[in-house]
Amino acid sequence: MTTTDSSPTTTAVPVDPRRWWALAAVATAQLMVGLDLTIMNIALPSAQRDLGFADADRQWVITAFALGYGGLLLVGGRLSEAMGRRRALLVGAAGFAVASVAGGLATDTWMLLAARAAQGAFGALMTPSVLATLSTSFPVAPERGKAFGVYGTVMGSSSGIGLVLGGLLTQYLDWRWCMFVNVVVAAIAIGLAAYAVRPVPPARRPLDVPGAVLASLGLLALVYGFARAETDGWRAGVTVGSLALGAVVLVAFVVVEARVPSPLLPLRVVRDRRRGGSYLAVLSLAVGIFAALFFLTFFLQDVRGWSPVRTGLGFLPFTVGLMAGVRFVSPRIGRSTAVLLLPSGLLVIAAGLGLLGALHPDSGYWTHVMPVFLLVGAGAGWVLVTANSTATLGAGPDTAVAGAMVMTSQQVGASLGTALLSTVAADAASSYLARHPASGLAGVVHGFGVASWSAAGMLVAMAAVVFLVLPRRAVRAA
Incomplete structure (x- = not known):
């Protein structure tokens, strides 16, 4: 690896008067994503009894979210630039809320899994705009350290909060409220973002379609292979095949990114x-x-x-x-x-x-x-x-x-x-x-x-x- 980017210069940076409200907006949006990585863990037994899916399918309620989220993050990063960060944040939060309602209303296993995958996909659109907004709103130390400290606290504690909230909602209401609660969080994030996040002109460069396809397919195959290894073992054909496919596709992705004029992920x-x-x-x-x-x-x-x-x-x-x-x-x-x-x-x-x-x-x-x-x-x-x-x-x-x-x-x-x-x-x-x-x-x-x-x-x-x-x-x- 080489250090290719120069350090930022010490020129004056305009201060956004609403930057702390913008921090509240992006922290709330990312809290919603973080909660859903764990909130369903404790609710799974109740959801299984209600929808009647097998033990072998239980982990896919968690894995479907990880596939949608992890597999599409790089594409979400470029889409957030093409749409404009503010619009990507609003669309991602709104889509996450709609997917959550669909999951809460699920009548069978496949409907719940599709909703979880959609949550992950909209989360993958939202997270890059969250980090980009945070970075550009706070370019100067020590405010930058404080802002990333708040964001890190929210992101890191969201797993524990998800477990607590999932237990409370499942025990005293119903497992479906583990999905419905996102509507409230999304509404807060959308309101704050609409008020405080400054619009940024969309990036005017073509989307790297081959790179987007290869990145998504490679990451999906890799995450899926790791999930199958947990249930079927590392020597299972589906595990080996998925991991091998992921590795080959990601190598092809690197080759493509080195050649295209407007890469999805500049090397x-x-x-x-x-x-x-x-x-x-x-x-x-x-x-x-x-x-x-x-x-x-x-x-x-x-x-x-x-x-x-x-x-x-x-x-x-x-x-x-x-x-x-x-x-x-x-x-x-x-x-x-x-x-x-x-x-x-x-x-x-x-x-x-x-x-x-x-x-x-x-x-x-x-x-x-x-x-x-x-x-x-x-x-x-x-x-x-x-x-x-x-x-x-x-x-x-x-x-x-x-x-x-x-x-x-x-x-x-x-x-x-x-x-x-x-x-x-x-x-x-x-x-x-x-x-x-x-x-x-x-x-x-x-x-x-x-x-x-x-x-x-x-x-x-x-x-x-x-x-x-x-x-x-x-x-x-x-």
Whole structure:
């Protein structure tokens, strides 16, 4: 990788008087997307009983959203520039709300899956405009650090909020309200965006249709392959075929992008060492977050016997840790180099995963589980704020696509983490149960421990890689 973008100059930047309202608009819009990554997790058993789908189809309620979102983010980045960021934000939020209503009214499995995929597609249109609006509204430190701190807090805590809200709505109302609640959130986001987000002239350049097709097909195949690996195994024909197709198509995408005059993803975006290091850090972060949230959800509900609502409330220390990480790193945006902040944030998450690896069936919440939440949350806030700010800083006309690549990295990392660490946990649990047939849940917890240690080791290695990739010089805001 080479650093191709020059640092922003220190020329005067006009201040948008409504920029903080714009921050509220984009944070609310992204909160809606973040909520829907987890809000249906706790509602799945109720939805399954109501619609009558099989156990094997249950995961696709979650995966359909990930496919639509992760597979179309790059296309959404270019569409948001072609439409204008404000219009893309409004259309994305409105479409997300309509898809949510359709999901809440679902009468069969396919209707629910189609609605979830549509949510992901409209989210993929909305997120790049969110990040581009945020980056251009706050070009100057220290306001940039504060704004990305707020955004990072919302984005990082949305998973925990989704679990709490999903438990409350499912337990006291109905699982369908986990979909209907998006209408309220979307209405707030649309009202704020219409008032505060400044219109930006659409980019007048042709859409890279071959690149759009190849990027979407490659990412869809990759995410689908990871999902099939979780259920069918890594050696299954559909898994190998999907992953191979994804790899081949993405290689073809890179070749096309190097040749077309107006590429969907200019290769200078990912060749820039600041952005490349940020993408690697976010991909690694997603693997670590998956390990902590997924394993601890199982531990609290199935091992400790906690209710869905109590489990959701038990995730609150994750949000507290995330806010602490954001508070620490936000003032340092623009003063410290990403080469110091991103690797150290990954190491904080790795420390939390190492502690998670020592979990056993009798571990206490306050003495063992809560410290894991605090460490992983702090590292998540640390990395998210730094990576989002660094990846979009100085991207100019490519800001939306640069931001889309952050979320694409996160989605690929989450899918990879789901498939890889679930396999490690299952294999370790099987080996343990073969040696200790009467151990019961202890074997499952042991499997999660081995997978957590594996994730911790991976994050330590990736912290070293990110350190080597990132440039050593400071990159300051204008």
